[in-house]
Amino acid sequence: MNVLELFNLIGRIVMLGVCLVERPKDGANKKQEVKKMVYQFLNDFNIKVPMPQPVFDFVLDFMIDNIVKVLNKTLWKENAA
16 A cells, blocks of 8 residues: 555545544544544554654644534534524
């Protein structure tokens, strides 16, 4: 699996995780739950990420934040009264 395929897979896991943990407020805890899901998936399938842990944590945070931002503007958008 090359790096692009790996990040495509991780992006899909993040999207699923974000949808599974969605509830009002509690953003920091939800983010940690999604990160835990990603790490568990990678561990369960013995997938190695070809970068240092701090760099991957930064990338994972970035992915989660941006997926949530897009979903907040689209799927979870509330109609103004």
